[in-house]
Amino acid sequence: MTSAPGAADGWLLETRGLTKQFGGLVAVDGLPLTLRAGEVRGLIGPNGSGKTTTVNLLSGLYRADAGEIRLRGERIDRLPPHLITARGVARTFQIPKLFGNMTVLENAMVPALAAIDLGRPRPRADILDRARRLLALLTLDEKRHDVAKELSGGQSMLLQIARGLMVSPIHLFLMDEPFAGVHPSIKDTIMETILQMNRAEGVTFLIVSHEMATLRRLCPSVSVMHEGQLIAEGSFEEIANHAVVVEAYLGR
Numbered sequence: 001m002t003s004a005p006g007a008a009d010g011w012l013l014e015t016r017g018l019t020k021q022f023g024g025l026v027a028v029d030g031l032p033l034t035l036r037a038g039e040v041r042g043l044i045g046p047n048g049s050g051k052t053t054t055v056n057l058l059s060g061l062y063r064a065d066a067g068e069i070r071l072r073g074e075r076i077d078r079l080p081p082h083l084i085t086a087r088g089v090a091r092t093f094q095i096p097k098l099f100g101n102m103t104v105l106e107n108a109m110v111p112a113l114a115a116i117d118l119g120r121p122r123p124r125a126d127i128l129d130r131a132r133r134l135l136a137l138l139t140l141d142e143k144r145h146d147v148a149k150e151l152s153g154g155q156s157m158l159l160q161i162a163r164g165l166m167v168s169p170i171h172l173f174l175m176d177e178p179f180a181g182v183h184p185s186i187k188d189t190i191m192e193t194i195l196q197m198n199r200a201e202g203v204t205f206l207i208v209s210h211e212m213a214t215l216r217r218l219c220p221s222v223s224v225m226h227e228g229q230l231i232a233e234g235s236f237e238e239i240a241n242h243a244v245v246v247e248a249y250l251g252r
């Protein structure tokens with residue numbers, strides 16, 4: 001018996017020919033993106049290059065017009081978002097999506113409720129323990145009984161991250177601009193959390209950001225998009241010397 005493509009060669013995520021159009025605009029154009037289990041990968045590119053659309057495709061929010069997405073060798077590109085989450089893919093949104101009238105702790109526990117709905121309940125004590133530990137890691141534990149709408153923008157990002165890490169088991173975390181507009185101390189908390197969860201639990205990250213200095217500290221390698229296409233990939237040193245990348249950023 002042969003295993004599914006991708007599973008055997010160590011890819012956690014593999015896209016082929018991934019394409020999304022909006023009318024005449026090809027926002028993501030035949031993207032081949034591969035992530036190894038345990039990577040912390042950056043995804044960069046000028047405004048409008050297709051990064052958010054890529055995250056929306058990977059998380060099932062958008063359906064691809066062409067191409068495929070495999071997670072651990074299995075196709076996920078026809079699954080609805082909640083079933084992609086159930087396979088261990090979490091995400092954050094640039095504009096936080098939280099339940100404003102629910103508490104911080106309740107928001108963090110939403111993925112555990114979803115697991116109950118899918119017939120995969122987890123012990124109550126485990127859920128609470130995990131939620132409290134994640135809220136502590138993200139410096140939100142003292143706010144756990146506050147309603148989410150009272151949080152600042154940065155704190156809302158921290159809560160989105162705690163909630164994503166409540167997905168169990170968590171394999172891949174997609175983050176869209178997690179550092180945009182947040183206070184430097186919150187930025188440090190986010191960076192430490194990413195590194196800690198990567199080290200301790202092997203969580204793979206794909207981080208979309210315009211903050212090169214931050215990404216350089218987090219990501220051994222980055223993928224560069226331009227006009228929907230993957231134009232370069234490698235370490236910061238490698239891509240900085242890449243003529244096409246320089247041209248994409250500086251214009252022709």
Ligand SMILES: Nc1ncnc2c1ncn2[C@@H]1O[C@H](COP(=O)(O)OP(=O)(O)OP(=O)(O)O)[C@@H](O)[C@H]1O
Nearest residue numbers: 022025026027045046047048049050051052053054
């Ligand atoms: N829902 C949509 N409907 C129509 N066009 C869209 C939609 N979402 C994105 N686009 C277009 O697709 C292209 C890629 O957008 P996308 O948001 O993926 O870029 P991005 O790389 O995330 O940019 P930024 O760095 O500004 O966030 C842009 O031209 C954008 O205007």
Ligand SMILES: [Mg+2]
Nearest residue numbers: 051052053176
């Ligand atoms: Mg974007």
